[in-house]
Amino acid sequence: MMPSPMEHSASFLAGTFAIGSVVGFLSGLLGKGGSAVTTPALQIFLNVPDFLALASPLPATLPTLLSAAWAYRGKDLVDWRVVRLTVLWGVPATLIGSFLSEAVGGHWCMILTGLMVLGLGFSLLFGSGEPKPSTHVAAGWAIAAIALSVGGLSGLLANTGGILFGPLFIRALGMPPKRALACSLIVSAALAVPGMGAHMYLGHVDWWIVAALSAAAIPSSYFGARLALSLRDKTLVRVYGALLVLFGAYDLWHLYLAYNR
DSSP states (O other): OOOOOOOOOHHHHHHHHHHHHHHHHHHHHHTSSSHHHHHHHHHHHHHHHHHHHHHHHHHHHHHHHHHHHTTTTOOOOOOOOHHHHHHHHHHHHHHHHHHHHHOSSSSHHHHHHHHHHHHHHHHHHHOOOOOOOTTTOOOOOHHHHHHHHHHHHHHOOOSSSSSOOOOHHHHHTTHHHHHHHHHHHHHHHHHHHHHHHHHHHHTTTOHHHHHHHHHHHHHHHHHHHHHHSSOOHHHHHHHHHHHHHHHHHHHHHHHHHHHHO
């Protein structure tokens, strides 16, 4: 279904720029693309139609994530095995999810994602688990399971999955938080490409929204990543957990309001 075109007033673009600034900073801080926050923000504050709000943030995530990843250069924090396996399994899952998005509908998937984000947030906020030793090698099947499940959801919901990849890398794979965030940034950027192409083909992207989000988020995501690097691991995990709880609750509340209109 092709979304109807929108009016792009100066106030609309200013509002989109403001959303991009905030979400970009959080994206860099948490190693995520930001669609899980941008989509409901566009719907609530700017009345952007569902499919445009769902898919338009996706092209903006690629330069945003690459800007944040630039802050990690030279830190030797990327586990390239985890990145390669996640992209290998995640790309086809993302493509399948993207082309099923109109048939399946995103409502229940968004509820599931919100619950998962909420649960992972509480796990990081109150959990006492320690990262595995640096010599620990994550099981290939565990990486594949994360990639397939998060990739499929990412395609359905037109996001990069970073809001789930980061905490799952920490909890399920036992990765140190900064290494998990660095890997999440690279994986999210790679998975943005197939999802972006699929939703562009389906006509779900408003390029004025993309431009305003990108212009704001590219610089702010870099500063968010620099802040993440400056925090102690324990502090970063607690901040990460608290923000995930807020994001999960925010998304579920938004879905509840939308369902009861």
